[in-house]
Amino acid sequence: MxxxxxxxxxxxxxxxxxxxxxNFDRDHESGWITxxxxxxxxxxxxxxYQEYLDELAAADDLGFDxxxxxxxxxxxxxxxxxxxxLAAALTQTTKKCKLVxxxxxxxxxxxxxxxxxxxxMLDCMSNGRVVAGFAPGGGHESYSYSYSMPLARERFWExxxxxxxxxxxxxxxxxxxxxxxxxxxxxxxxxLQTPHPPIWIPGSNSVExxxxxxxxxxxxxxxxxxxxxxxxxxxxxxxEVVGEIGKDFHPRQMGLLFSxxxxxxxxxxxxxxxxxxxxxxxxxLKGHQRRKGRRLTMAPGGLSPSSWQLYLENSVVxxxxxxxxxxxxxxxxxxxxxxGSPDTVFDKLWEFVxxxxxxxxxxxxxxxxxxxxxxxxxxxxxxxxVLPRLRAESKKLFTRKxxxxxxxxxxxxxx
Amino acid sequence: MTTxxxxxxxxxxxxxxxxxGEPVLYLHDMWDLHTAQGGMFPFHxxxxxxxxxxxxxxxxxxxxxxxxxxxxxxxxxFHYLDVLDALNLSSAAIVGVGLGGWLxxxxxxxxxxxxxxxxxxxxxxxxxxxxxVADIFMYSxxxxxxxxxxxxxxxxxxxxxxxxxxxxxxxxxxIPDEVRRYKSLTLAGRVGWEPPYLHNRKxxxxxxxxxxxxxxxxxxxxxxxxxxxxxxxxxxxxxxxxKTLPGCGHSAILEAPEQCMDWIAPFLKTxxxx
Numbered sequence: 001m002x003x004x005x006x007x008x009x010x011x012x013x014x015x016x017x018x019x020x021x022x023n024f025d026r027d028h029e030s031g032w033i034t035x036x037x038x039x040x041x042x043x044x045x046x047x048x049y050q051e052y053l054d055e056l057a058a059a060d061d062l063g064f065d066x067x068x069x070x071x072x073x074x075x076x077x078x079x080x081x082x083x084x085x086l087a088a089a090l091t092q093t094t095k096k097c098k099l100v101x102x103x104x105x106x107x108x109x110x111x112x113x114x115x116x117x118x119x120x121m122l123d124c125m126s127n128g129r130v131v132a133g134f135a136p137g138g139g140h141e142s143y144s145y146s147y148s149m150p151l152a153r154e155r156f157w158e159x160x161x162x163x164x165x166x167x168x169x170x171x172x173x174x175x176x177x178x179x180x181x182x183x184x185x186x187x188x189x190x191x192l193q194t195p196h197p198p199i200w201i202p203g204s205n206s207v208e209x210x211x212x213x214x215x216x217x218x219x220x221x222x223x224x225x226x227x228x229x230x231x232x233x234x235x236x237x238x239x240e241v242v243g244e245i246g247k248d249f250h251p252r253q254m255g256l257l258f259s260x261x262x263x264x265x266x267x268x269x270x271x272x273x274x275x276x277x278x279x280x281x282x283x284x285l286k287g288h289q290r291r292k293g294r295r296l297t298m299a300p301g302g303l304s305p306s307s308w309q310l311y312l313e314n315s316v317v318x319x320x321x322x323x324x325x326x327x328x329x330x331x332x333x334x335x336x337x338x339x340g341s342p343d344t345v346f347d348k349l350w351e352f353v354x355x356x357x358x359x360x361x362x363x364x365x366x367x368x369x370x371x372x373x374x375x376x377x378x379x380x381x382x383x384x385x386v387l388p389r390l391r392a393e394s395k396k397l398f399t400r401k402x403x404x405x406x407x408x409x410x411x412x413x414x415x
Numbered sequence: 416m417t418t419x420x421x422x423x424x425x426x427x428x429x430x431x432x433x434x435x436g437e438p439v440l441y442l443h444d445m446w447d448l449h450t451a452q453g454g455m456f457p458f459h460x461x462x463x464x465x466x467x468x469x470x471x472x473x474x475x476x477x478x479x480x481x482x483x484x485x486x487x488x489x490x491x492x493f494h495y496l497d498v499l500d501a502l503n504l505s506s507a508a509i510v511g512v513g514l515g516g517w518l519x520x521x522x523x524x525x526x527x528x529x530x531x532x533x534x535x536x537x538x539x540x541x542x543x544x545x546x547x548v549a550d551i552f553m554y555s556x557x558x559x560x561x562x563x564x565x566x567x568x569x570x571x572x573x574x575x576x577x578x579x580x581x582x583x584x585x586x587x588x589x590i591p592d593e594v595r596r597y598k599s600l601t602l603a604g605r606v607g608w609e610p611p612y613l614h615n616r617k618x619x620x621x622x623x624x625x626x627x628x629x630x631x632x633x634x635x636x637x638x639x640x641x642x643x644x645x646x647x648x649x650x651x652x653x654x655x656x657x658k659t660l661p662g663c664g665h666s667a668i669l670e671a672p673e674q675c676m677d678w679i680a681p682f683l684k685t686x687x688x689x
Contacts, residue, residue: 029558143553148608152484281551291560300552300600305475308597309590317587319558 004252006395007353008386010100010362011059012068012257015052015086016284017076018369019044022353030287030294032075033144036318039076048079051372055365057093058376062383066098066131068362071105077284084118091125099126101364102200102221103133107152108145111180112159116166123191124209132197133221134160138204138404139299141179141274150301155179157212160199164216200255205234206307210241217247219360221255225289225322226362227335229357239357250402251394252361256352259364260338261374262381266340270328272374273339273367277331280368281323333392337367342385349386353394359399362391416455416463421471421493423501430502430679431455431470434463439683440499440507441470442515444537445551446570446666449477450599451582452592458672462510463473465680473500473515474601477595484497488540488606488615492521499529508532508535508683512668513640514539520618520625520648526627532686534679536632537665538648539607539640542614552608555600561586572664582669590617611641622651629655630682632675634663656688 019041028035056067067090069083080086083101090099099122104115115134123130136156142149158177162185165175171186191197199216202223203209213220222234239249261277263269286293303311322334331337338348352358365379416433431448435592439462443449446515448459449472455463462468463616474494475481485491495518499507508531516538523530542548544590563583564574587593607613629652633645642659649657660679663670681687 033553133577139553140555142608143550146608146610146612148604149552150604151609294558295556296553298556299596299604300555301604305594305598305601309594312587312590312593317557344499 004250006391008065008252008360010066010068010098010360011056011064012070012362012364013056013358013366014072014078014284014364015049015050015080015304016280016366017079017275018048018279020076020279022368025228025286025292027241027292028286030296031077031283031285032140032287032296035074035076035287037074045095046290048088052366053089053093055372055379056090059365059383060094060097062380063387064097064383066100066129067094068100070100070102070133071135073141075140075144075287077288082136084122086099087122087130088125091129092120094126094129097129098131099129100131100200100362101133102131102202103135105135105137105141107147107155107161108141111182112162113166113182113185113187115159116163117189117218119163120167120187120189120198123193123197124189126180128192128197128272130193130197131192131200132163133200133202134163135202135223139296142299142302143296148301149299150375151179153302158202160216164199164375167191171206205237206303207237207241208236208304208307211245214238214242214245214247214253219253219255221257221360221362223257224337225257227332228351228356231358232258235356235358248402249357251353251357251398254358255360256356256358257336257362257364258349258352259367260345260349260378260382261339261365261367261370262342262345262378262386264341269339269341269344273378274369276368276370277339278325278368281325281331281337284368285321285323288323289320289321291321292324303304331348342381345382346386346389349390350393353390354397359394359398418478421498421501423497423686424584426480426482426614427473427478428474428480428498431472433459433468436466437465437508437603437683438469438504440502440504440509441468442495442509442511442518443470443473443476444513444515445599445603446596447512447515447668448522449473450591450595452595453477456669456672458668458675459648459678461672462679466508466683469502469504471502473602475605476598481598485605488517488521491518491606492525495522496526496529505529506531508534510534510536510679510683512536513665514607514613516540517607517613519613520622521615523625523627524618524621525624527624530625530627532683533625533627533629533652534632534682535629535648536567536667536675537634537640537645538631539613539644540615540618541644541647542611543641543647546641547612548641548644549639551639552600552604555596557585565583566626569639570635570665572662572670578666578669582666599639603667619647619651622648623653625652627654628682628686630678630688631657631661632667632678633653633657634665634667634670636663637665637667639665643666654688
C-alpha cells in the first residue's frame with residue numbers, strides 16, 4: 001500500500017501506432033474511427049506491444065506507484081482495445097506497482113459482470129495490485145461501437161453498482177436494474193483487495209459525475225487535459241462536492257494526465273523529443289483535441305442540456321487546442337506537455353500539486369513515435385531527479401494542509 | 416400561433432397550435448420546429464392556413480419534459496398514444512417528418528384506428544439493403560473548428576445553398592438554438608442510435624397493419640434517409656403513394672414547402688391518393 005500522505009506518480013502508456021508517414025495529416029481528416037486500417041503494417045507491428053510493455057515494466061523497477069492502461073477503439077492514438085489483456089501480461093513482469101486500468105468501457109459490448117470477473121482475475125494474478133477504472137466513453141467510443149451516448153450515461157452507474165455488488169455482497173445474489181438483470185451474481189474469483197480494489201472514474205467536469213464519484217468514495221480522474229487554471233477549478237469544485245456530502249477532500253482522490261519528456265537540459269529535451277511531440281499532437285490528437293479535421297470527442301446526449309449550455313457559454317468555437325500547437329511556445333501555453341530539464345518539469349508539475357491539489361500524477365512518457373531508448377531514458381531521469389522531490393515536497397505539504405489520514409478510497413490488501 | 420403546456424400523465428408536453436379547422440397532428444423531425452428554432456417555418460404556416468396545426472414537442476425537446484423511461488421507439492410510440500388521449504384525438508390525421516414520420520408509422524401499426532391519414536416526409540424507420548440511414552450523430556460534429564457542411568449535405572439537396580446555411584450555419588449560432596439542437600439529437604439518440612440505427616427491423620413486416628391511406632414525399636437527393644426506404648414504404652403500406660422531388664434533400668418541407676403543401680393539403684382533406 002502506497003503512502004497516502006504524498007503524491008502518487010504513475011507511468012501511463014497509450015500505445016499509439018508510431019509508423020505514420022509525414023503525409024498523414026495532409027491526407028486524413030482524423031486519427032480515429034474512419035482512419036483506414038490499411039495503414040496498419042503487419043510487419044512493423046511485430047514486437048510493438050512487447051516494446052510498450054517493456055517500457056511499463058521499467059516503471060515498476062524505477063519505483064513508480066503504478067502503471068496505467070486505457071481502452072480505445074479503432075484509432076491510431078492507442079491500439080489498446082482490450083487493456084485487461086495487457087494488464088494480465090504486466091502481472092507477470094511487474095512486482096510492486098499498481099496496475100491501473102482507466103478504464104474498462106462499461107457500455108460497450110459485454111455485461112458488467114464480465115468486467116467484475118476480469119478485474120478479480122487480475123487482482124488475484126497481481127497479488128492485489130489492481131486499480132479498477134470504469135468509464136462511460138465519449139464520442140469516439142459511442143460512434144465507434146454504435147451505442148447511444150444518452151443511454152450509456154444511465155447504464156454506466158448501474159453497471160458500476162452491479163460490479164461493486166459482485167465484489168462485496170457474498171454470493172449468490174441477484175441484480176435487478178433498469179438495464180441489467182442478472183439472476184445469479186456470484187463471480188469466481190473474487191478480488192484479493194477488500195472490500196474491493198480502489199475504483200477510479202474519469203470525468204470531464206460534469207458536476208453530476210463528481211457527485212456520483214464522491215458519494216461512493218471513488219477517485220476522480222479529470223479526463224480533460226488542460227491548463228493549471230482549469231485543473232484548479234475542477235479540483236475546487238470536486239472538493240466542494242466532497243464537502244457537501246459531509247466528507248473530507250484529499251488530493252489523492254483526484255488525478256490528472258500530463259505528458260513529460262525529461263533530459264539533462266531544456267534544450268536537449270526539446271531536441272530529443274520534438275519529432276515525437278509533434279507527431280503526437282498532429283496525428284494522434286487529430287479527431288480529438290485538435291481544431292483541424294473532424295472533432296469526435298463529444299457526442300450528443302453525453303451531457304444534460306443545462307451542462308451543455310454551460311459548456312457553450314464557457315467555450316469558444318474554433319479555439320486552438322493542444323493538437324493545434326505549432327511550436328514550443330504553443331506547447332508551453334497549453335500547459336499539458338512538459339518538456340525540459342528535471343527542474344523545469346518539477347516546477348510545472350509542482351504547480352498542479354501545490355495549487356490545484358492534484359494528488360495522482362498520471363504521466364505519459366511514451367509520446368507519439370518516441371523511441372524505446374528515449375522513452376526509457378526520460379522515464380529513468382524522471383524517476384531519479386523529479387519523482388523523489390515530488391514525494392518529499394508533497395509529503396510536507398499534504399501533512400500540513402490535509403493532516404495525516406487515510407481515505408476510504410484506498411483499500412487495504414488483506415490476502 | 417400559441418404554445419401551451421399539456422399535462423400527459425404527469426409530464427409536461429409543449430404544444431404548439433396554429434390555425435383552425437380539422438386538426439392535424441404534426442410530428443417533428445430533428446431540424447424542424449421545436450428543434451431547429453422555436454417558431455414555425457413557412458411550411459407550417461401554410462399548413463396552419465388550412466388546418467388546425469397541433470405540434471407537440473417530443474420528450475426532452477423544446478419545453479417538454481424529458482422522460483427517463485423512453486429508451487427506444489416503442490416507448491416513444493406509447494408516449495404518443497398518451498398524447499393523443501390528452502389532446503382528445505380519437506383519430507388523428509398525422510403529418511410526420513423524418514424521425515416524426517417513423518413515429519407516425521409506429522403509432523399506426525400499433526393502433527390503426529387512431530390514425531386517419533398518414534403524410535410522411537423523408538420518414539426514417541426502415542433501412543433497405545444498400546440504402547443505409549446516415550450517421551447523423553457523428554456527422555453533426557463540426558470539422559476544422561466549426562464547419563458543418565457534412566451535416567448540411569445530409570439534410571439538404573444543396574449543402575452550400577442559402578437555406579442550408581441558414582438552418583445549419585458554420586460556427587456557433589445562438590445558444591438557445593444550439594441547446595434546442597442538442598436536445599433534439601439527445602432524444603433521437605435515445606430512440607435511434609443503438610443498432611438498428613434510426614430504424615426498426617420488425618417494422619417492414621408490420622406495415623400491413625396500417626389501415627389509413629398514406630402519402631409519402633421524398634427528396635430524390637435525401638442523403639440522410641435514402642429514397643429506397645420511401646419506395647419500400649410505398650410498396651408495403653396497404654394504401655400508399657410516393658411523390659418524389661428532384662434536386663431536393665431530406666428537408667423537403669423546408670426546401671420545397673409549396674410543392675409539399677400542394678400534395679399534402681388535398682390528401683389530408685379527402686384521403687385520395689392521386
